[in-house]
Amino acid sequence: MGADATANSPAAAPPAVAVLGSGSWGTALAALIARNGHRTVLWGRDADGVAAIDGRHENPRYLPGIPLPESLHATTDLAAALRGADLVLVVVPSHAFAETLRALAPHRPAHAGVAWATKGFEPGSGRFLHEVAAEVLGESVPLAVVTGPSFAKEVAQGLPTALTVHSDDADFAQSVAGALHGPTFRAYTGDDMLGAELGGAMKNVLAVATGVADGMQLGLNARAGLITRGLNEMLRLNHAIGGQPETLMGLAGLGDLVLTCTGDLSRNRRLGLALGRGQSIEDAVREIGQVVESVQTADEVMRQAQRHGIELPISSAVQAVLHGSITPADGLRQLLAREQKPEYPHELFG
Numbered sequence: 001m002g003a004d005a006t007a008n009s010p011a012a013a014p015p016a017v018a019v020l021g022s023g024s025w026g027t028a029l030a031a032l033i034a035r036n037g038h039r040t041v042l043w044g045r046d047a048d049g050v051a052a053i054d055g056r057h058e059n060p061r062y063l064p065g066i067p068l069p070e071s072l073h074a075t076t077d078l079a080a081a082l083r084g085a086d087l088v089l090v091v092v093p094s095h096a097f098a099e100t101l102r103a104l105a106p107h108r109p110a111h112a113g114v115a116w117a118t119k120g121f122e123p124g125s126g127r128f129l130h131e132v133a134a135e136v137l138g139e140s141v142p143l144a145v146v147t148g149p150s151f152a153k154e155v156a157q158g159l160p161t162a163l164t165v166h167s168d169d170a171d172f173a174q175s176v177a178g179a180l181h182g183p184t185f186r187a188y189t190g191d192d193m194l195g196a197e198l199g200g201a202m203k204n205v206l207a208v209a210t211g212v213a214d215g216m217q218l219g220l221n222a223r224a225g226l227i228t229r230g231l232n233e234m235l236r237l238n239h240a241i242g243g244q245p246e247t248l249m250g251l252a253g254l255g256d257l258v259l260t261c262t263g264d265l266s267r268n269r270r271l272g273l274a275l276g277r278g279q280s281i282e283d284a285v286r287e288i289g290q291v292v293e294s295v296q297t298a299d300e301v302m303r304q305a306q307r308h309g310i311e312l313p314i315s316s317a318v319q320a321v322l323h324g325s326i327t328p329a330d331g332l333r334q335l336l337a338r339e340q341k342p343e344y345p346h347e348l349f350g
């Protein structure tokens with residue numbers, strides 16, 4: 001039997017990772033990757049928060065009381081965070097996505113691909129984030145989206161989680177998934193960035209709808225009906241834009257929809273609950289005190305729907321409620337008054 005050529009060669013060092021965005025999700029993912037043994041640097045813009053992560057190994061504003069690994073370093077210096085990185089993971093809100101990419105571009109090591117765990121579209125244009133990334137970074141840079149049902153707090157606590165990494169570049173998807181995958185974290189891969197981004201964006205809007213229904217105490221039947229008809233809205237828009245249906249039936253769609261529509265850790269669901277109980281959107285967003293992506297995403301989902309001539313009654317009602325042009329009770333009346341019809345009038349899985 002021949003000798004194993006790799007037996008005596010040193011193991012390749014795991015890729016060094018720069019995580020950009022030190023809110024709850026960026027911190028949780030950076031902690032996960034550091035615990036997996038990667039050299040990990042977290043960049044944030046808030047000097048006090050960064051100092052606490054780097055010095056006390058805690059993010060007191062976004063993940064209070066959860067110990068972070070000592071091996072995780074944090075900095076406000078973007079160039080320093082990116083120095084020596086083999087992989088960049090962007091985890092800022094969607095409204096800061098393009099500006100963060102423009103800021104990182106001059107400092108990105110030439111071989112480092114860029115992934116993001118941001119959910120939403122570019123506000124104002126409705127562009128998919130992979131379109132923004134390709135334009136800012138260039139077509140040759142490996143790109144990937146990280147998405148799926150994953151509350152930051154639970155990931156930071158080491159609770160079991162599964163998510164998915166989609167990229168046109170299978171090797172890059174594998175490398176990003178490899179950095180995330182660990183004893184309590186399963187990272188799957190796929191090649192459908194369109195579907196994956198659509199699912200992650202739309203579920204935030206639909207979580208507001210179920211939150212509103214629960215806030216109005218409409219019952220468990222209403223919640224299940226909204227989740228399922230919400231999935232139908234996702235599938236129909238996904239079909240129109242050319243995403244793969246199985247992506248929406250997996251972690252990036254159904255999985256995240258169920259989590260966000262039913263889990264009270266969701267900020268989008270909590271916004272809906274508050275609106276359903278009669279609170280104003282301004283007060284609700286202030287009380288939540290973190291990013292609530294649906295506020296902008298509802299407009300961009302409807303922009304996509306109009307572009308493709310697709311009717312999305314639940315998403316449209318959420319948009320109107322978020323703009324204050326109808327009350328939650330009006331939204332409910334509108335949905336219940338719609339004509340009776342087949343559950344699946346069109347071919348979605350062909």
Ligand SMILES: NC(=O)C1=CN([C@@H]2O[C@H](COP(=O)(O)OP(=O)(O)OC[C@H]3O[C@@H](n4cnc5c(N)ncnc54)[C@H](OP(=O)(O)O)[C@@H]3O)[C@@H](O)[C@H]2O)C=CC1
Pocket residue numbers: 021022023024025026044045046062091092093094095096099100117118119120150151152153289290291293
């Ligand atoms: N939290 C979660 O469980 C999950 C979140 N996501 C997605 O991750 C993305 C980030 O959300 P999340 O971490 O939860 O949000 P948080 O509200 O927890 O934190 C937002 C972070 O973004 C920073 N930020 C805001 N604007 C800018 C900017 N212009 N430039 C740089 N940094 C900025 C904030 O900095 P500062 O504190 O200085 O304001 C803060 O560090 C969202 O798209 C969200 O949908 C996806 C999956 C799970």
Ligand SMILES: O=C(CO)COP(=O)(O)O
Pocket residue numbers: 119148149150151204207256259260265266267268269291292293
């Ligand atoms: O995306 C998330 C879970 O997968 C987090 O949801 P919220 O942004 O509604 O908190």
